[in-house]
Amino acid sequence: MSFHTHTHTDYVQDVSPGSGALPPRAWYASSDAKSLSLNGNWRFRLSSTADAEDDSFAAEGYDAGDWAQIAVPGHWVLQGHGSPIYTNHLYPFPVDPPRVPTENPTGDHLRVFDLPAHWPDLAEGGAVLRFDGVESCARVWLNGTDLGEFKGSRLPHEFAVGHLLKAAGNVLAVRVHQWSAGSYLEDQDQWWLPGIFRDVTLLHRPAGAALDFFVHASYDHLAGTGTLRVDSDVDGRVTVSELGIDIATGESVTMPVEAWSAETPRLYEGTLATGGERVPLRIGFRTVDLSDGLIKVNGRPVLFKGVNRHEWHPERGRALDLETMREDVLLMKRHNVNAVRTSHYPPHPAFLDLCDAYGLWVIDECDLETHGFTEQGWRDNPVDDDRWTPALLDRASRMVERDKNHPSVVIWSLGNEAGTGRGLTAMAEWIKDRDSSRPVHYEGDPTCRDTDIYSRMYADHAEVERIGRGLDGGTLKRRQLPFILCEFAHAMGNGPGGLADYQRLFESYDRLQGGFVWEWIDHGIAYPELGFAYGGDFGEELHDGNFVCDGLLFPDRRPSPGFVEYKKVIEPVGITGAFGEATVRITNKQDFADLSALAFSWSYEVDGEPVESGTLAVPGLAPGESADVKLPAPPAGAPAGEAHWTVRAALAADTPWAPKDHVVAWGQIPVSERRVPTVTATARPAVGDNGVITLGPGTFDARTGALTAVGDVPVSGLRLDVWRATTDNDDGAPWQPDLRYGLLWRGLGLHRMRHRLDAVESGEHALTVRMRVAPAARELGLSTVYRWTSDGNRLRLTVSTVPEGDWTVPLPRLGIRFGLSTADGVRWYGGGPGEAYPDTRMASAVGRWQSTVDDLQTPYVRPQENGARIDVRWAELGGLRIEGDPAFSLTARRWTTEQLDAATHLTDLTSGDTVWVNLDHGQHGIGSQSCGPGPLPQYHLRAEPAEFSFVFSTAPAPETS
Known part of the structure; x- marks a missing residue:
């Protein structure tokens, strides 16, 4: 058998989707036909x-004994x-489409x-060889025969191989190129990671087996019935024993069923x-339709909490x-998430099985993004170039055919940030012709020419409210469409802020059908020398940089404070009450779903300590209903x-996604005001001969x-801190200069404030x-007065500040900072257990909490301000008890703010001999800019x-366990 060395200008740079692969079809996990996983250790060069090597390695008998070994799936x-x-x-x-560099790993x-x-x-x-995902371009040989090549990294490709198989010694060879013409379609804000990264499987295809099938399972919410029809390219029979169904393919049957929904x-x-x-x-029976300007499933509008x-x-x-x-999936369900947008490509197919089983709405997004062409005003954008349309249609069809039988998939998405063009129109038309049962989504066209949903990214609260009220303008079609924020609340580092304010809008205007936080997980790569x-x-x-770390989960899948906040904001049950009221409003x-799956309880707490608790009888309210209990x-x-x-x-019984007593929602109702600490100024300052002033328990440098x-x-070092x-x-983001507060603050020099002593007055x-x-270098400043008083046992500090000069930007923080030599x-007593800031405080519950200094830290991949506990009435650490008037924000860490500010990775932070404590009167909000x-x-x-004011006294050191 002869082999041919393909030139670099051959299939790698061809705009076509490939050659030799079978038409796309439905994916399923298993059947009673034989299969063989080819995952495992592969030889690798x-x-x-x-063009560096010829393809002789694909021949039978090739000696690859000196090659490396790598794991497949893998990069x-x-x-x-x-x-x-x-x-x-x-x-x-x-950017020279469709050409890619000669330096092509x-x-x-x-x-x-x-x-x-x-x-x-x-x-x-027969048999087929299936690749579920290869980045970005692959050519395949089996037993020396060239099967073909393909592009479309996050999509399945199959080859007919039954005629080539042997009982033993089959040689599978795959050449994978990092760059190809397909790379221009896969510019998706992620690591570029070449390799065979999804499963490789050999599937036996018995004679007469279906090549493809389509399950149509609709639901009539008025009649409470489902209609089932399964289309197949070959005749067969469909049985559903639980429903007594035994019909031929292509036949329909209608019967009473329970509907499928994410809940x-x-x-x-x-x-x-x-x-x-x-x-x-x-089979999940459900119907998706657009009516009354809303996305409805089984006749009801849905609110995506995604x-x-x-x-x-x-x-x-x-x-x-x-x-x-x-x-x-379990983390999503346990944090009240009900929807996933598969940004920006179809996920591993098994993920959709999990969404079907546990219950999540899915926007299934095509493997398409050409965002880099924005740098040249979208010139030469492939989605507006007819030469690329076959590749775009190949990607759309491979997504739809693979995933069409999943009830969780309720919306198809054409892709992401690919501009506009004829190719997108062709994709939308093909999808609607093939599957008219689901609406089509695409964010990048403000005219909504090819879509059934008006979708936006990062619209601010004011604009979202205008859209909700129908005051947003645009084309007539757009004004008549339901609205979602396919991306909002950028979860990068500390944040996102403003989630609760968005959710109030979603719940206030029917047209606003929710949104999808960007994004799920930080894409940090494990790297011992750096952390991630x-x-x-x-x-x-x-x-x-670290723009790739913008998720609700840390890279190791620990929930971030932002995810805990999101869980609280999107609770499926509203629990509210006014100060001093004897009732609670349950919504x-x-x-x-009604509330029958939940059990309600109450706890009466004084100064954060539970006094008594019990169960609360709540009626099984229907969706949208409220009751005062x-x-x-x-x-x-x-x-x-x-x-x-x-x-x-909390859950009244175990579910597939969480155990009994898992809390899904909570609320707190204040009954009485807090007692504000008072210190009667009876002690007198005493000036000693040793340059020391004493006032009650306080010692001062005279x-x-x-x-x-x-x-x-x-x-040590007590002073005002901003x-x-x-x-x-x-x-902030470079395209939003007015919101880059960090740069504005540094421009003013707020990171290097100077403290001038004007007077020490002993009254x-x-x-x-x-x-x-x-x-x-600036004329603005803060006139600051520290006034110390004592009753002999406790020491009170009252801080007064008055701004001087033209302050045109908000302050980062306002409070005091000091050092303790020991604290663990x-x-x-206050907000907890986790960190909170002015616009990220919904998940902070008033109670008594304890921690260690180390556990107060939040390990953001790029170190930054973190760890504040809000609404603190009193705190004890390092032998001190501190009470606030009003309540304050508490931060404690083993490094200075300046050291934290200078760090680029967690490993840059090393504990010093001092614990630095911030007691803040206020902090600037977080936002998601x-x-x-x-x-x-x-x-x-x-x-x-x-x-x-703060009141200081000595206290036993808290337990550290």
């Missing part, structure tokens, strides 16, 4: 260019061969396999039997196993103090007025220190006169 750049590259939208190669893969025992007679049946994911197990094969069916999900694992990249996918690596850490000459915010009388003999009712809704100790607890280590959202019952706090355990809007005006920390 990496070349620096597409070779994550297994020690080359390096990953991260760009947001810039192509990491010259190319991986040759070899796998030798035997057929398992009892494989059907090779002379009788009640009822599936019926069935079988499609054709010649030689029985295929399992998982996430955008890239596939990611910190060690394996996009090579996900089933358990990791299941973990994703991001763009630029592999020496990329072109990269977008069922679900679209389909009477609370019991406050417990007799309850101690005096600040009291709250806490009402919780020259500077600086506090040096409270009792026997040393205190700086925070800027968050990703503070630093009859007070020590007063006057200072001016201001940045170098922390106890506090790393890509979205900044904090709403009500969350700005304006430079204006302020006064706040």
Whole structure:
């Protein structure tokens, strides 16, 4: 057999989708036909260019004994061969479509396999070789025969191979190129990771087996009936034993059924039997339609509480196993997420099986994005070039045919950020002709020419409200369409802020059918020397830094504070009440299910301590219904103090996604006001001969007025603090210069404030220190007065600040900072247990909490301001008890804010000998302007006169366990 060396200008740079692959068809996990997984260790050779090696390696008998071994599924750049590259939208190669560079890393893969025992007679049946995902272009040989080549990285491709198989010693050879013409269609804000990253499977195809089938399972919500028809390219029979169904393919049957929804994911197990094969069916009866300007499922409008999900694992990249996918789905369900947009490509097909089973609405998105062409005004954009249309249609058809039988898939998406053009129109027309049962989504065309949904990214709250009220203008078609935010609330670093404000809008206007937070998980790559690596850490000459770390989960799949906040914001049950009221208002915010699956309980708490608890009888409210439920009388003999009712809704029984007693919603109702700490100024400042002033338990430097100790607890560096280590959202996006508060703050010099001592005044019952706090090179500043008083046992500090000069931007923070020589355990009464900021505080519950200093930190991949506990009434750490008037925000860490600000990775932070404590009167909001809007005006920390107090006393060190 002869072999031909393909030139670099051959199939790699051809705009066609490929050659030799079979037509797309429905995917299913298993049947009673034989299959063989070819996952595992493969021999591997990496070349620096597409033409560096000939294809003789594909011949039988080729000796690859000196080649490396890599795992398939996998990416070779994550297994020690080359390096990953991260760009947001810039192509990491010259934009010259369809051509790609000669420097084109190319991986040759070899796998030798035997057929398992009892494989059907090779002379009788066919077989297909299936690749579920290869980036970005592959050519395939089996036993020396060239099967063909394909592009479309996140899509399946099959080859007929039955005539080539042998009982033993089959040689499968695959050449994978990192870059191809297809790369121009896959510019999807993620790591560029070449390789065979999804499953490779050999499937026996018995004679007479179906090549494809389409399950049509609609639901009539008025009649409560479902209609089933299964179309197949060959005759067969469909059975659903539970429903007593036994019909021929192509026939329809209608019967009473339970509908499928994301809240009640009822599936019926069935079988499609054709010649030689029985295929399992998982049937969910549901109907999606657009009526009254709304997306409805089974006759009801739905509110999407969604996430955008890239596939990611910190060690394996996009090579996900089933358990990791299941973990994703369980985390979503346990955090009240009900929808997933598969940004920006179809997921591993097994993920959709999980969505069917556990219940998630899915926007299934095509493997298409050409975002880099925005750099040239969309000139030469492939989606508006007829030469590329066959490739676009191939991608659309492979998505639809693969995933059409999943009830969870309720919307098809043409792709993401690909501009506009004739190719998108062709895709939309093909999809609607093939499957008219689902609407079509695409965000990038403001005219909505090819879509059934008006979709936007990162529209701010004011614009979203205008859209909800129908005041947004645009084409007539657009004004008549339902609206979703396919991306909002950019979850990069600390944040996102403003989630609750968005959700209030979604729940106020019918047209606003929710949104999808960007995004699911930080794409940090495990890297021991750095913690997790991001763009630029592999020496990329072109990269977008940590913009790839913008998820609700940390790379190791620990929920971030932002995800905990999102869970609270999108609770399926509203639990509200006014101060001092004896009733609680319960609202069922679900679209389909009543409240019968939930058990409600109450707890009466005083100063954060539970006094009594019990169950609460709540009617099984239908979706959208509310009821006022009477609370019991406050417990007799309850101690005096600040009291709250806490009402919780939890699962009444185990479910497939969470155990009994898992809390899905909660609310707190204040009963009485807190007691504000008072200190009667009776102690007198005493000036000693040793340059020390004492006032009650406080010791001060007589020259500077600086506090040096409270009792026997040393205190250092106490001063006004206005700086925070800027968050990703503070630093903002380059295209939003007015919202880049981090740059504005640095421009003013707020990160290097100077403290000028103006006076130390020892009065009859007070020590007063006057200072001016201001940045170098600027005339603005803060006139600051520290006034210390004591009753002999406790020490009160009252801080007064008055801004001077023209303050045109808000402050990052306003409070005091000081150092403690030792501190480990922390106890506090106030908001917790996790971090919270002015616009990320919904998940913060008033209670008594404890932690260690180390556990107060939030490990954002790029270090930044973190760890604040909000609404703190009192805190104990390092031998001090601190009470606030008003309540304050508490942060404690083993490094300074300046060290945190300078760090680029977690490994840059090392513990010092001092624990630095911030007691903040206020902080600026968080927002999500790393890509979205900044904090709403009500969350700005304006430079204006302020006064706040803290009371210090000594206290036993809290437990650290």
